[in-house]
Amino acid sequence: MARTMHRLSAASLRGKPAGKYADGNGLWLYKRHDDGAQWVLRYTIFSRRHEMGLGRFPDVSLKEAREEAEKWRAVVRQGKDAIKERERERREAERNMHLLADVALDAFESRKAELKGDGKAGRWYSPLELHVLPKLGRMPVSQIDQRDIRDTLAPIWHTKADTARKAMNRLGICMRHAAALGLDVDLQATEKAKALLGQQRHNAQNIPALPWKEVPEFYRSLSGGTITELALKLLILTAVRSYPLRHIRLDQIEGDVWTIPAEAMKGRVGATKDFRVPLSQEAQNVIAAAKPFARDGYLFPGVRKGVISDATMGKFMDRRGMKERPHGFRSSFRDWLAETTNAPHDVAEMCLGHVTGGSVERAYRRTDFLEQRRALLEQWSSNVVELSATDAKVVGILAHSASDS
Known part of the structure; x- marks a missing residue:
């Protein structure tokens, strides 16, 4: 096995002419006439040969290509098609990388018909826009937990209790909306955050009325x-x-x-x-x-x-x-x-x-x-x-x- 592995060296790669060069155990470097180059892993599964791209050279170094090739060889040894498994992982990653800001906007759009004046007054969205999205908007919704929510709403939890309550409520709706989209989220995150924040001290005041x-x-x-x-x-x-x-x-x-x-x-x-x-x-x-x-x-x-x-x-x-x-x-x-x-x-x-x-x-x-x-x-x-x-x-x-x- 040692004689068939690591045939290439980093120093010699750039000077090679167009052609296909084997590093061993299925890892190849394909060089084109325009000096472009691509790493390819050849493997066979279910009696069929496949070629899996591992990235461009020199963006992906020889060392990195070897590490990536070994990762996918291990997948093949488990009886899985490496290309299909990579696509599955990519879809899973994309599914769980939706940002809260995008999910919140989508949740708002889907509820406009239920809101007074199609939500044009902004009262449904504004608690999120003002108090949640500035801190959590760029986070993948799948990574948001109760500690993130607690730290975000703690500054207004007692001083602006009604606003904080609305923000927490809207955030809970966004989390449920994310789950409906198929994203992997913690649906109990808002309830856990409430437990961490504790009972609100602020008492709601009635709107002043003229006798x-x-x-x-x-x-x-x-x-x-x-x-x-x-x-x-x-x-x-x-x-x-x-x-x-x-x-x-x-x-x-x-x-x-x-x-x-x-x-x-x-x-x-x-x-x-x-x-x-x-x-x-x-x-x-x-x-x-x-x-x-x-x-x-x-x-x-x-x-x-x-x-x-x-x-x-x-x-x-x-x-x-x-x-x-x-x-x-x-x-x-x-x-x-x-x-x-x-x-x-x-x-x-x-x-x-x-x-x-x-x-x-x-x-x-x-x-x-x-x-x-x-x-x-x-x-x-x-x-x-x-x-x-x-x-x-x-x-x-x-x-x-x-x-x-």
Whole structure:
């Protein structure tokens, strides 16, 4: 065997003319007329001869070629086809070298249809983009473990607890997405990281809300007739969330009913039913005042494009020196319902677009309590604009009778 091995020497390789040169035991150097050269391993398995490329010379040295050849000879001795085994290993390596940044983007794209506005607001992706991908984005997802996740989220685990929770949740989704792609990942990595990080100390704070008795005074102050003020007025009168309010379109309004598409309602992902909002007379007046500002079908357009932002309404309240947030008016309305009306729980929750009861109960309960909600929102409107006592009493009687029915 010694006489048939290592026939070539590193010093003589470069000067050899075009041709095929055996180093022994199946290792050959093929030299071309253009001075290019390739290492080749010849082997026989299952009665068939194969030639396996081992790299270019001089990129792969004689020593390296010999080591590589011996590696694959050992594979052949195990009864495996070296070329097929190398392809299998290459595919396995590629399968497990997907970077987290690529997997996260793919996971986001696959879920866009489930997200409000196809995820254009970026709220699903932003916790990953801001707090996870800068540190872990360039790592192969198969190599990420609980210690990596712990070290990444530890700086915000207690100080920005809600953001950290969302980032951990999104990362878990990405890991499951990677597993669905066939990648070798630790699906328990996020749960293990939570155990390492410990219980979060931060307590979530409720969004500051204006007491319902102070809402009429604030409503009266919205007298400038600007888009922001009109949007805040309609937000108060309808008690809807900011997103559907800001994206309200003229073609969603028919008479005294505003129909919000199902996909624009939080917590109604995949729902097939739209949500109807009864419009009080005051709400209709606000819509009429806002129509001259409409652009591209949107009732509350932004300054340059799109629609008014949530931050715009928040900053308006900031300038008033208020700590309360626009979303808090939903809480103001709910407190008013609880303290001044005898509206049934299901009707009160439906006013806010909340889903109540189990899936079976909801399957049998087909009503959306539109008429009961119409009376309650009319009474709320009366409270907000402070109608005369007589008028308010009449509307109140109607609301109570509707909620009792």
